[in-house]
Amino acid sequence: xxxxxxxxxxxxxxxxxxxxxxxxxxxxxxxxxxxxxxxxxxxxxxxxxxxxxxxxxxxxxxxxxxxxxxxxxxxxxxxxxxxxxxxxxxxxxxxxxxxxxxxxxxxxxxxxxxxxxxxxxxxxxxxxxxxxxxxxxxxxxxxxxxxxxxxxxxxxxxxxxxxxxxxxxxxxxxxxxxxxxxxxxxxxxxxxxxxxxxxxxxxxxxxxx
Amino acid sequence: xxxxxxxxxxxxxxxxxxxxxxxxxxxxxxxxxxxxxxxxxxxxxxxxxxxxxxxxxxxxxxxxxxxxxxxxxxxxxxxxxxxxxxxxxxxxxxxxxxxxxxxxxxxxxxxxxxxxxxxxxxxxxxxxxxxxxxxxxxxxxxxxxxxxxxxxxxxxxxxxxxxxxxxxxxxxxxxxxxxxxxxxxxxxxxxxxxxxxxxxxxxxxxxxxxxxxxxxxxxxxxxxxxxxxxxxxxxxxxxxxxxxxxxxxxxxxxxxxxxxxxxxxxxxxxxxxxxxxxxxxxxxxxxxxxxxxxxxxxxxxxxxxxxxxxxxxxxxxxxxxxxxxxxxxxxxxxxxxxxxxxxxxxxxxxxxxx
Numbered sequence: 428x429x430x431x432x433x434x435x436x437x438x439x440x441x442x443x444x445x446x447x448x449x450x451x452x453x454x455x456x457x458x459x460x461x462x463x464x465x466x467x468x469x470x471x472x473x474x475x476x477x478x479x480x481x482x483x484x485x486x487x488x489x490x491x492x493x494x495x496x497x498x499x500x501x502x503x504x505x506x507x508x509x510x511x512x513x514x515x516x517x518x519x520x521x522x523x524x525x526x527x528x529x530x531x532x533x534x535x536x537x538x539x540x541x542x543x544x545x546x547x548x549x550x551x552x553x554x555x556x557x558x559x560x561x562x563x564x565x566x567x568x569x570x571x572x573x574x575x576x577x578x579x580x581x582x583x584x585x586x587x588x589x590x591x592x593x594x595x596x597x598x599x600x601x602x603x604x605x606x607x608x609x610x611x612x613x614x615x616x617x618x619x620x621x622x623x624x625x626x627x628x629x630x631x632x633x634x635x636x
Numbered sequence: 637x638x639x640x641x642x643x644x645x646x647x648x649x650x651x652x653x654x655x656x657x658x659x660x661x662x663x664x665x666x667x668x669x670x671x672x673x674x675x676x677x678x679x680x681x682x683x684x685x686x687x688x689x690x691x692x693x694x695x696x697x698x699x700x701x702x703x704x705x706x707x708x709x710x711x712x713x714x715x716x717x718x719x720x721x722x723x724x725x726x727x728x729x730x731x732x733x734x735x736x737x738x739x740x741x742x743x744x745x746x747x748x749x750x751x752x753x754x755x756x757x758x759x760x761x762x763x764x765x766x767x768x769x770x771x772x773x774x775x776x777x778x779x780x781x782x783x784x785x786x787x788x789x790x791x792x793x794x795x796x797x798x799x800x801x802x803x804x805x806x807x808x809x810x811x812x813x814x815x816x817x818x819x820x821x822x823x824x825x826x827x828x829x830x831x832x833x834x835x836x837x838x839x840x841x842x843x844x845x846x847x848x849x850x851x852x853x854x855x856x857x858x859x860x861x862x863x864x865x866x867x868x869x870x871x872x873x874x875x876x877x878x879x880x881x882x883x884x885x886x887x888x889x890x891x892x893x894x895x896x897x898x899x900x901x902x903x904x905x906x907x908x909x910x911x912x913x914x915x916x917x918x919x920x921x922x923x924x925x926x927x928x929x930x931x932x933x934x935x936x937x938x939x940x941x942x943x944x945x946x947x948x949x950x951x952x953x954x955x956x957x958x959x960x961x962x963x964x965x966x967x968x969x970x971x972x973x974x975x976x977x978x979x980x981x982x983x984x985x986x987x988x989x990x
Contacts, residue, residue: 442710444710447711459713461711461713461716464709464711464716465709465710466707466708466709466716466717466718466719467707467708467709468705468707468719469707470707470708478707478719480719489724489725489728492728492731492732493727493728493731493732494803495798495799495802495803495819496802496803496807496812496815496816496819497803497807497812498812498816510812512813512816513812513813513816514816515816515819515820515823516823517799517819517823518903518906518915519731521906521912522724522727522731522912522915522916522919523724523725523727523728523731524721524724525720525721525722525724525725526719526720526721527715527716527718527719527721527912531906539827539904540906613719613720614720617720617722
């Protein structure tokens, strides 16, 4: 069984924001919500890096652990999805998420939150695959059609990759060996290898997948 | 279990020492190498971009937060510039381990202690029986304030506990589909009844603060445990309108209530007042102080009803039996009789006993 993951190679990301735009367009994400965003560190300084970040679909997902209404569920592919019918917009997943993935539409004048929205790895929600309900709540379900998330498919420099964890680790390892250096796979240690989160070594900690 | 508890330590330490644990965070960010410090060639300082704006024309692009790794985003939402927020892990441990067990423990210990008190010592009786004469104790407005605060507190406590225990206790019973409307209702009730609660504690503060200033007699009262375990017949330690225990409840309710209300409003207005770490700390404070208040109020409810004969009349009908007043608040009773302190006894005490 595949374990679906994202990997952003910060040596390649040129901050073109095509992934952000593709995501917003594909899923008709409402104004004010960004399921994916590109963050530039050390902007204009030596050592500048850009990283495309969204929900990483963690192995031991903090959002699922803290949710008071238990609305999260992992799919067979390791994708972390949630039910907007159950979500009450309390914001707990936002406190717990290391990546700032959960987003909320503003529901009240005081900044109160509506139902949470986040990256679905282009695989919708609990509704019938690619039905109208699923599209309105979560956007399209590309995974059900055998396609990978559009943000990664769109990436012109192949910085952002989506796919099985072992395949991505192999590709990234080859890149690091070829160019002789690497800056790590952002977020992987936090998202996928909870016990070895302080170091990143491709191929280590994936046995469980 | 143990590693998860250990992960909560940074948050507890942050609460204790008020500062983020940098070493832990640096370790947690993981994955990539830390952004290198920028090297500035000699003589080119003015032309080298730096993190801090050096002239009024500069715009700060990279904002180094202590607890997060923050960069620049081109999306018009600066809060999305947080790349990694490792403190979420500490908050997670607090939410599903520490907070859960502290709440459970505080409630169970309080209830067990009160049950033991009731079974061992029984109900605290009026030693000389009811006299049948009534001494006015709380005015109608005071009782309105008390019961407004009390009702809103019970609503706040129960709806808040839905979020601590609901997933473990109610979802197995009700199922997900029926628990969500309950949780949503709880959230709205929790938010709105806070307004009545805040009004209530502010009114209490104004009404009762002068009767709740700690004084020397309170130490005596506390040393004798309020006379609770004294031999029958020995007089209770002398107290004014409120004894040390009641003063304690007053200050816990007023000060604790304000802390809970303020931290709650921080959570109700996401990112308006603090960053995400501020909200995590606000949530922890909110829960810990609320749990303290719930434990204290459980004891307060017990002593004001089942635990002590004649006590409920004070907040129920606003008057207390004369013998109860003499036994429990002799100092206050004497002052009432002498008409001291600006509160003259209202002369509705003529009802003959038999």
